[in-house]
Amino acid sequence: MFQFAVRRLLLAVPVLFGVSLVVFALVHIAPGDPIDLLLPPEASPEIVAQVKATFGFDKPLYIQYLLWLRNALTGNFGVSIFNAQPVLGQLLIALGNTFTLAILAACLGFSLGIALGLTAALYHGRWPDKLCSAIATTGVSVPNYWAAIVLVLFAAVLHAWLPAQGIWPDTASFFGRLRYLVLPVGALSLIPMGVIGRFTRATALEVLSQEFVSALAAKGLTRGPILRHVCKNAAPPVLALMGLQFGYLLGGSILVETVFNWPGSGYLLNLAIFRRDIPILQATVVVLAFFFVILNLVVDVAQAAIDPRLRR
């Protein structure tokens, strides 16, 4: 087991290296020099050179990459071109806000999805199956940014139940904060609900078709204990997908965050794109991708811990 974990960790190193290379290259295929946007067109060549030197844009590309990588490894992502503040501080605050949303949306979406999937599988072919499958398919088909707008429309415009956007003020109470979370978490939980619901149904149906289930029923077990056996057997693949989905929630919350003006990492990325703030853009993408790789790794190891057959 330990050996497997170490081997899996070593496999993640070249992937992370590749990720850093892709993120760095991404910025440099961009048309236009980031410096052009910082300075007025009539700036003298000396000033251009000076600003380039400040941000390190004057060195050859591979030197820039190595410097950036060395600094990034120590947690130093430079300063924002837009507001000259250290990138790391802004990124950490934004990531915290995104994690709050992602964790709550994951809890809600996963529990709803498992409930839908198991109900559908147990009532295979009958109306509860059709209803639950339809809800789950709606979850994966609905654009979550549109769902967010519809939620705002319903709960904040037509009825003034909940705040339409933004994050709580610092003085807000616990319940006051919850009010700000309901709509974004609801919108974000749709995709995980649909994906996990559909996958749980398929996995549970596969387990139900195996012979040991008939054997359990023949032995005289009632529905409850049989369900427990089914869950245990369906759990590993569903858990693995949950890990991936959590990663998608972290990296894919940008659209919903934009609708709610939620100051998370997606919103920060959006701002960085429109301000051409290269250091923030690079740092946000690389850190989110880093989390995603680590999540995949944890999922693989956890799966191997549950099911020894996977420790190849």
Next chain:
Amino acid sequence: MADTAISSAAILAALATARPASGYWRNVGKRLARDPVTIAVSLVLLGIIFIAVFAPLVSTGHPYDGSVLHRLAPIGAPGHWLGTDEGGRDLWTRLCYGGRLSLLAGIIPVSAALCVGGGLGLLAGYIGGAVNTVIMRVMDVFYAFPSVLLAIAICGVLGNGFGNAVLALSIVFVPPLTRITETVTAQTRRLDFVEAARASGSTAFQVMRHHVLANVLGPVLVYATSLISLSIILSAGLSFLGLGVTPPQPEWGVMLNALRSAIYVQPYVAALPGLMIFATSMCFNLMSDGLRSAMDVKLNA
């Protein structure tokens, strides 16, 4: 003796009627014809495509013509049965024309990625060894990015525009299509009939064309259909962020964004472009489900 005669005659008759080459697809067609959901969904999709293609005929005006005097008319307003947008342009007309770019942004990236990813996956799965390692390890790197993040990052860097959004999405869809083609190809390659074809002297190309591709195509197409749904959502999302199609071009994502601030004035009109994105992506998802069960495909991706 009579038994064997009868059974061999039966086999011959069965062979004569079965026509193995088309049998599988004929069965798929029969199963699809018996599936009411898939039929209904295909009809709706055909309707949406028809409206988009023949937009000048079915719409009631010009997509760019509008007057601020008539802005944000409600649903059912005289002359504008679905109301007007923030520029006073007829919403029904713009929804019809908007379907063109939105549907293309769903279909082009998946088709492009299918060519590239499918080709790479076939190579990796069929040849194996070092070729497989190189291709699949490169794909692993792109797999390390959540798809929305990668699409937004690429598009954000390239700048906005329909072409850049399509390019970004094509890049995003190559890794999953490569991976699934590789998996199915590697599974097929190990089957006995491929071995038999190779042993009887078929060239690599012949084996690939007649035996591998025929078995790989079904599962990959099913998966690609479900990706079209994702592609429509993501491309509209890019435009929604201001990264894809630019206003005033009609496209559902751009229209949704432009009408976002109008939800306080005309809430139902403002929700319509999103409803189109939702309906189209739902249709593609349900069609993929229908194809999957008709083709009896098991996908674990």
